Amino acid sequence: MDKHLLSAADLTANDITRVLDTAAHLAKVTDRAIKKVPTLRGRTVCNLFFEDSTRTRISFELAAKRLSADVINFSAKGSSVSKGESLKDTAITLEAMGVDAIVIRHGASGAPWRLAEWVEAVVVNAGDGTHEHPTQALLDLYTIRQRFPGFDGLKVAIVGDVLHSRVARSNVLALTTMGAEVTLVAPPTLLPARVETWGAAVSYDLDAVLPKQDVVMMLRVQLERQRAGFFPSLREYARLYGLDGRRLDAMADHAIVMHPGPMNRGVEIAAEVADSLERSVIADQVANGISVRMALLYLLLGGPEVVP
């Protein structure tokens, strides 16, 4: 693996398998009464969040703490950033304080790459603009692997606002690397330019795609997209691209439903689907996020090859 985790495109199939295997070992820590190992004792991880994201930040924080690292949470609100400090000055300040890893969430696509140029610390992309969210893709793959023997030929539909979704970009990259067959389903206004070059199939018709899938990954649709005119109304969006009970019944018996959260219940996913005990693995995704992020911090911060 590279020094940093910036893009899912930088991960080979071997890298991904190694992260998932390591995560499976580290998941056992979470099952113990005392959920902590001393692996990263004395290392410092900074969560540098320029966008609000409670779940991702808490997930990274718990992951680092379970490995005994010291954790600093830096959020843009109420910090020097709100006083006009630049990303570069923030980076230099953190570097001077001697952090070992920086987990960054930023509204600008590409920000983690700039950060990695400025600091010696390991940089982990926790979501940049509408570009990538590689740790989300890894935790999604981990969750899929809990239910399926492998990725080769696995049929995965990613449904919703692909255009603005960093989750979709990272998942397409990681899933195709692992040999899965990805289908992107969205209204044409929410598909990126030249999406046919992504190595995924494309469809505008959710009902035609659903019965063939092993995994259906729903994307959050932001309410402001409707106001910007990408689709006429939330009701129409839900009718054409929302996963409701009727569509759930059309899926194969073994197929699972995923969602990166936070969900808009009643828009892209109906409450009965989100809460379906047999089909929904959404709660598993959240739990697995911690194990996968533990594995990443462990591998990137140069832990020994042997898992504790």
Next chain:
Amino acid sequence: MKLLLKGGRLVDPASRTDTTADVLVDDGRVAEVGPGLDAGGAEVVNCDGLVVCPGLVDLHVHLREPGREDAETIETGSRAAALGGYTAVCPMPNTDPVADNAGVVEMVAARGREVGLVDVFPVGAVTLGQRGSELAELGAMARSAAAVDCFSDDGRPIREARLLRFALEYARAFDAVIADHAEDASLTDGAQMHEGEVSAMLGLAGWPAAAEEMVVARDLLLAELTGGRLHLCHVSTGGAVELVRAAHFRGRPPPLHPDRRGRQLLRPGVQGQPAPAGEGRHRGGPPRAGRRHP
């Protein structure tokens, strides 16, 4: 005072000249052109291996004076132009105050003459404050000491077709040119690079070629309607060139200048090979399109 430019490659597109010849300059004027001219008492400049050509004219510069003298002045811009082989520059009106009246254009022209390195021909604003709502006093600027013969709202496209129509018509009275920045802002809101495969993968907001081409098409139709003189600023897409070519065949070829930044700004990231994300150091508007269109 006489000057003999000896042995240079003489290039002059207007007279379809591209040959090796000497040029004799007498008191600031070309007196004689031909091979093996006699130096007489002239100072001889050896131009072996050099190009000798008419002075270049830059139709689109920003001298920033008045208002942003910290960035550029008429003097520093004139120096840069002269060093690059330009003998005339046309500074855009986006100064502070905007060059939308005779006072500002006269000041710019006068300061250009005072510096005396190149001809400075100020471009006047088409609309008051470049706001795109009402015509500036084109006549006053045309008849001023600056004798403005080109008007433009610079980076701000003239959104309202009716206003551009009136500008093209009105400027005919002074035989002046209206230069438009072809961009439909509703298609480029927040755009960071040319829209295509690379922008989509990088998650960057795209600037589609159509944003330029639809305005080029509109402007060409209005030029034909009004018989006015239209100039298209920094044309950057193949489709826009095709539209201009089609207009040419319809009998009214408008002049345009291609985007001069040209190939030096073609980074791997915009040629179809993804550059590392965050590589944002070489940007401009309009953005560089891919080699193949679209």
